[in-house]
Amino acid sequence: MEEVKKLSYKYCIVPKCTNTTRKTPDKVFFRISSDAKIRKQWCKVMRRDNISPKSCLYCCEDHFNSKEKMYSMVEERSFATYIFVSKRRMPLPKERMAVVKMQRLTLVNEALSSEIAIKSSVSEPSQRSDHESFPLLILRRHCIVTKLCKLILNRNYRSKGVNVNIPTKKQNVALSPFPFVTQNIGTSPVKLSVLKRKLFTENTADTISISSYFSTSSTDYEPSYQSESSEVLSDSEKEKQFKYEMCSIMLTAIEKEPKMLLGLPKQSYHLIKLLSDNIPLPSKHILITLKKIKLNESFSILALQFGCSQSTICRIFSRSISLIAAKLKDLIVWPASSDIYNNLPISFRRRYGNVVSIIDCLEIQIEKPSNAVHQSLTWSQYKKCNTLKYLISCTPDGLINFISDGYGGRATDVMIVQDSSYLQALPPNKAVMADRGFKDLSCLLEAKRCTLIRPPSVSKSTPSTKNEVKLSKRIAALRIHVERVINRLREFHMLLPHACVDYNLIPIIDDVIIVACGLVNMQDVLIKK
Incomplete structure (x- = not known):
């Protein structure tokens, strides 16, 4: 019978331990006491759930620190403390994120409520003596710091290092017996020196309240949080300050990057002052109008950027655009033929020295009108949408004329x-360069004794000859300059091909494109010599 007991199957109950009497018959297995307290202590060390006190369980010899004393340890009540902490044991159970979050919120709410209570106690004059009120204030502040520190504490872990207490002269600001003085509107070196003398005066009266530790008089220095509370701005003042700051930031940005925000080169920024001096508009209104044309931002965004209401921005834009266009229209000039010839690019001088104008049309998409007749008149078969169409002409060197x-x-x-x-602006006996779409224009130009230069027409039935292909390539290489001018106009987002201009803004689009053409003529030359 005894031999049967010796050969009975035993296994180690420590998690992740695979020792058994079959795999490791040479190892010694110790039976765990059936006492409930002892078994609870075993489970705590092994990091496993509680086990039944009635079951017969064993632990192998690998989990003891000292094998020489393990026989005597098992007989004692405190044997569980000598179990070896194995790396293979079960990890600590992770707390649920929801539980951790609730604990943090609770600690934060307690800390905030304690801070509010301290502020209210400091603001109201206390009738107790210094020896009673001041330590209480320090104790409450210490409690707040202790609760807030719990929010960033990590989980306890077993450290293999040696813990020592190193004396240090550092003093935590939050645990200091006196509040940390910060420089604000009410601080000055004189008041700080008076404050120090008052704090360390031995002949203070017993009826001095807590507020006497923080101020020399009723109107002198107060702690930073009290100064802030006394200088809190009203909502209307905050809104005014916010609008002022936004407007100043935007004006600074425009002055720094006028080409990006207005389409006006930095070297030509003086044009804003000239416009303001010659038309009854402030500079701010001119900047708002030009920024709307350049970036096509909504009126609500412009209102936020310039610190105005949306309705004010709408009125500014509708009133300013016509005045600005009337002045910038003077920048769209038709130079004299001699001036055009003197600035003629080299590529034109050999064969096309008589060209004074390169023409093309550009289209801008608009919202679909509600009137059926207007829908028909604005429908573009080329763009497949409702558009506005403009004729644009530029000189060979890229000036919009x-x-x-x-x-x-x-x-x-x-x-x-x-x-x-x-045709009235076109001088006689000159040449006009255009695309194939202007093939019916030659009869109109003959009345002005002018010639039309365009690529040869093509047809599906007859292929183009070698000379026609060369001529088309030569004219297309020169006519590309008007396309480059149109691309500069497209940089103004209100003139994009698919800008989809609001139907209510259609009456002012003519002024918008005049302003854009004037600003393009103020930019760098199109063809660099």
Whole structure:
């Protein structure tokens, strides 16, 4: 019977330990006492759930620090403390994030409520003596710091290092018996010296309140939180200050980057002052209008940036655009033929020295009108949407010398040339360069004794000859300058191909494109010599 007991199967109950009497028959297995307290102590050390006191359980010899004394340790009540802390034992159970979050919120609320109570106690004069009130204040502050420190404490862990207490002369600001003095509106070196003398005076009266430790008189220095509370701005004052700061920041940004925000080069920024001197508008209104044209931001965003209401921005834009356009229209000039020839690029001088104008049309998408007739007049078969169409002309060196009024997208290119004042501005005996779409324009130019230079027409039935292909390539390489001018206009976001201009803004689009053309002429030369 005894031999059967010796051969009975035993296993170690320590988690992650695989020792058994079959795998490791040479190891010694110790039976765990059936006492409930002892078994609870075993479970705590092994990091496992409580086990039944009735079951017969064993622990192998690998989990004891000293094998020489382990036989005597098992017989004693305190044997569980000598168990070896194995790296293979079960890790500590992780707390749920929701529980940890609730604990942190509770600590924060307790700390904040304690701080509010201390502030209220400091603001009200106490009738107790210094020896009673001041230590109480220090104790409460210490409690606040203790609670706040609990928020950042990590989980306890077993350290293998040696813990020593190193004396230090550092003093925690929050635990100091006197509040840390910060420089604010009410501080000065004189008041600080008076404060020190008052704190260490031995002949103070017994009826001095806590507030006497923080101020020399009723109007002298107070702690930073009291000074802030006494100087709190009202909501209206805060809003005014915010609008002022936003406006000043935006004006500074515009002055620093006028090309990006206004489309005006930095060397030409003096134009803003000239406009302000010659039209009854402040500089701020001019900047708002130009920024709207350049970036096409909503009126609500402009109101936030310049510290105004949205309705005010709308009124400023609608009133200013026509005045600015009337002045910048003077920048769109048709130079004399001699001036055009003197500034003619080298690529034009050999074959096309008589060219004074390169023309093209640009279209801007608008919102679909509610009127069916307007829908038909503004529908563009080329863009497949409702558009406004403009005729633009530039000199060979890239200067915009003509911009027409807006027409519906249904109007043809030749119709716009005929209806606008372009032919009246064109000098006689000169050449005009255009695209293939202006093939019917030659008869109109013959009346002015002018010639039309355009690429040869192509057809599906007859292929182009070698000379026609060379001519098309040569003219396209020179006509590209008007496309580059249009690309500069497209940098103004209100003139993008698919800007989808609001239907209510259509009456002022003519002024917008005039302003944009004037600003483009103020930029660097298109063709650098």
